[in-house]
Amino acid sequence: MSSNSKASRIAGSLCCILGLLASQAAPAAEVAVDVGHTLAASGAVSARGRKEFDFNRVLAERVVKALAARGLGVRPINFDGRIESLDARPQAAAGTDFFIAIHHDSVQAELLEEWEWEGNTLNFSDRHSGFSLFVSRNSPDLETSLRCASAIGAWLRRQGFAGATHHADSLAHRPRPYADVQNTVHYYDNLVVLYRTTLPAVLFEAGVIKHRAEELALLDPARQERMADAIATGIAACLYVPGQAG
């Protein structure tokens, strides 16, 4: 072996060691994943009488797996459904880099119709479907919140998911103006989990569980996995490539 090739081998290993040290010095971003609602106050009720909390927990578990598969750190919040208050959620997320709350959507009360399902009279509406994203203008980091929300929406659309339209139109008693129409991102300024925090924060509504067909679609494990994957890809893209939300 020539001294030249030996020198280059040493330089090569030194480079690898330095690379390893650099990767250890910059730990992966950590994402707080919050399951919306609790066992005691379980949120919306689906067209077939299922609780929103149960939908939220299942999807949040898939989002945790998808984020971890991308090498991101994850902090699960309220997976047992026993968190004591809204304030406790951002508090539990302190020290992470990004907060996402997982929810499932309903529609305005005047759109609901009655039907019979397994001997029970329940209500539904087949008029609206699709995902929505929310950020708060009172957030301490609106720029990152919005960039990540747009990135998540963009990756969902790329995977064939469609955004909902019922949060900004005249039917809403409390309209949520669009922050990014294309990617279905709205402003929801006074949402505690979005602004009483030091983190960039996004609330995700996966779809409308009052919609009879979308409820069934939202229960499909393969579709849940594709959705979780798109969410994780959007978060990874926006946390690692600032300014390129897609």
Ligand SMILES: [Zn+2]
């Ligand atoms: Zn909810």
